[in-house]
Amino acid sequence: MKRYRCTICGYDYDPAVGDPSHGIALGTPFEDLPGDWVCPVCGADKTLFHALAEPGLPEETPVSAAIDAQPAAISDAEKAAILSNLARGYQKQFRADEAALFTQLADYYVTRIGHEGDVDSFRAALKDDLSGGYAAAFEAARKSSDRGALRALTWGEKVSRIQDSVLGRWADKGDSSFEDTKVFVCDACGFIFLGQTPPDICPVCKVPAFKFNEVKRGA
Amino acid sequence: MRAVRNIRLCTKDCLCLYVCPTGATNTENGQIDWDKCLDACRACVDACPSGAICKVPHNYPPQQPKTDAVISAMNRLSRSKGKQRQAARAMQAQGNSPIARQLGQALEMSVIVTAEDLAREAGYMLPQSSEARAFLEKLLDEEQGAEFPADAARELLNRL
Numbered sequence: 001m002k003r004y005r006c007t008i009c010g011y012d013y014d015p016a017v018g019d020p021s022h023g024i025a026l027g028t029p030f031e032d033l034p035g036d037w038v039c040p041v042c043g044a045d046k047t048l049f050h051a052l053a054e055p056g057l058p059e060e061t062p063v064s065a066a067i068d069a070q071p072a073a074i075s076d077a078e079k080a081a082i083l084s085n086l087a088r089g090y091q092k093q094f095r096a097d098e099a100a101l102f103t104q105l106a107d108y109y110v111t112r113i114g115h116e117g118d119v120d121s122f123r124a125a126l127k128d129d130l131s132g133g134y135a136a137a138f139e140a141a142r143k144s145s146d147r148g149a150l151r152a153l154t155w156g157e158k159v160s161r162i163q164d165s166v167l168g169r170w171a172d173k174g175d176s177s178f179e180d181t182k183v184f185v186c187d188a189c190g191f192i193f194l195g196q197t198p199p200d201i202c203p204v205c206k207v208p209a210f211k212f213n214e215v216k217r218g219a
Numbered sequence: 220m221r222a223v224r225n226i227r228l229c230t231k232d233c234l235c236l237y238v239c240p241t242g243a244t245n246t247e248n249g250q251i252d253w254d255k256c257l258d259a260c261r262a263c264v265d266a267c268p269s270g271a272i273c274k275v276p277h278n279y280p281p282q283q284p285k286t287d288a289v290i291s292a293m294n295r296l297s298r299s300k301g302k303q304r305q306a307a308r309a310m311q312a313q314g315n316s317p318i319a320r321q322l323g324q325a326l327e328m329s330v331i332v333t334a335e336d337l338a339r340e341a342g343y344m345l346p347q348s349s350e351a352r353a354f355l356e357k358l359l360d361e362e363q364g365a366e367f368p369a370d371a372a373r374e375l376l377n378r379l
Contacts, residue, residue, distance in 0.1 A: 074294075077301030081334035082354060086346045088335065093275050094223040094250070098346065098378055101371040105358070108368055115313070117306030122326070125302045133299055137292035144286040149293065152340040156296070156333045163303075163329055166322065175318040183325045190332030192325055210227075215325040217317050 004030045004049040008158050008191075009042040009203035013049065036177075042203035043194055045165050080109035119167055126164045130157070155189040158204045162192050184212040220274040222251045222263055228271035235263035235272060282344040293341035300334040347379050355379075 001015040013019065013033075018026040021040045024033060030049065038045050087102035134157040141149035169177055184193040189205035198212035224235075226249050235244040235251075243255035244263055251263075251272075264272045307330055310323025342350045355372050363369070 075298065075301045077304045077334070078297050078338075079358070081297065081300070081331065082338040082343050084331065085335035085338045085343055086351055089339075089344065089346045093346075094221075098375060101375050102346065104368050104371045105355075105375075108366060111366070112364070113301075113308060114305050115309040117302065117309045118313075119306070119310065122303050122306035122310075125299045125306070129296055129299050133292075133296045137289070137296055140286070140288035140292040144289050146283065146285065146289050146340075148283055148344075149285075149289050149340040152293075152336045156336060159329060159333050163326055166326065170319075170322055175316050178318045178322065183321060185325050185328045185332075187332065189336070190329035192329050213328065215321055215328065217321045219317060 001029050003052045005052055006039045006042065006044050007048050007050060007161060008044040009039065011039050011041040012052070042191075042199065044162065045169065047168070048161055048165055076109045076112040080106050080113065083109065119171055123164060123167050123171075126160055126167075129160050130164065134160070155205050159190040159192075163190075166192055166194070183215045183217075185215060187211045187213055220258055220261075220276050221253045222256050222261070222272055223275050224249065224251055225271045225273070228269050230269045230271070232268050234266040234268065238262040238266040279345055279347065282342065282348060282350075285340075285342045290341050293337050297334060297337045297341065300330055300337065304330045304334065346375075352376065352379055 003015070004013045005011070006013075013030055015029050016026060018024040018028050019033075019037070019040055022037060024037070030046075030051075033046060035046065039048070083102050083106035087099045087106060090096075090099035090102060134153055137149070137153050138157075140146075141153060178194070181194045182196055184195075184198045185191070186193070186198075186202045186205065186207065188207045188211050189202060191202055191204040193199065193212065198209045198214075200209055201207065202209075202211065222243070224244075229249075239245070239262060240260065241255040241257060243252045243257075246252050261274055264274060304327055307323050307327035311320050311327065314320040314323055342348075343354070345351065355376055358367075359369060359372050359376075
């Protein structure tokens with residue numbers, strides 16, 4: 001029977017072992033796991049697993065290499081991200097005054113970001129990233145031996161998959177499948193964890209649990 | 220280099236107070252007084268049993284050079300993250316249930332972190348870099364709304 005690997009945290013589901021923590025008996029094939037079964041380590045759903053071709057070896061995934069032309073203008077959301085990132089840079093240097101100035105500039109652009117879009121446009125943009133954008137960026141970063149970019153892409157691709165999985169679950173099952181769960185976001189990589197308490201370390205970027213922020217449910 | 224204290228790690232063993240030759244660690248705001256901290260001294264860093272103090276450089280080396288291919292590929296993803304943030308904000312503004320708005324907020328927070336990370340690895344790692352300076356100058360040159368905090372941009376250009 002085939003083993004399956006979680007694309008988020010690297011956990012391997014081995015039918016010979018099953019998943020005793022979720023009451024899955026040994027000998028259960030991956031295909032026979034219930035639809036609401038999730039990764040016992042990071043909470044990723046079944047769609048985020050891929051079959052291993054043979055023990056220990058992930059299957060080759062096709063790579064598209066298209067790099068598109070760069071338009072001159074960048075959006076308000078992109079400006080906000082550059083500026084809030086520079087604010088974070090100063091926070092890490094314990095320079096609160098300069099960080100506040102960058103935050104002030106970032107906030108100006110945040111107020112200009114529109115509200116165009118919905119779940120469908122969100123998932124369409126994620127699909128664009130996951131079916132081509134990340135693959136092209138990985139290839140460019142590998143050719144340039146850019147280990148910083150490779151690190152960011154590794155985290156970002158996994159987090160994008162989790163975002164898509166959350167949106168997909170909500171589109172399919174609506175509010176009811178989230179009623180009993182809390183929602184946490186990792187402040188270092190953006191990983192979204194659904195559950196009662198965040199994992200001891202982030203399954204994507206390995207920071208400790210205190211770096212997770214809980215997003216509370218309002219009225 | 221200036222010493223800084225990570226309050227989350229500090230367990231108030233207070234050996235920094237004991238070893239500091241200038242009293243820079245003796246403050247009431249939890250931080251170290253940079254006017255008194257000696258550039259080449261690391262007595263507090265070595266003495267702290269919780270590893271809560273480190274020295275932050277005044278100057279950093281430049282970020283690893285970025286090729287045009289990497290910048291272009293990262294920018295393509297950044298544009299997409301911008302659209303995703305808009306959609307996440309729409310979920311919060313128009314969501315008709317508390318859970319829809321909660322998920323929209325979590326997704327926006329998540330997208331912001333990925334977008335910031337892409338910006339970092341597209342050349343905007345350090346605030347004190349020529350890239351950050353050029354970016355601020357470009358914003359000041361652009362046509363801006365009345366609310367644009369131009370003073371903040373100019374003050375940062377002075378301090379970078």
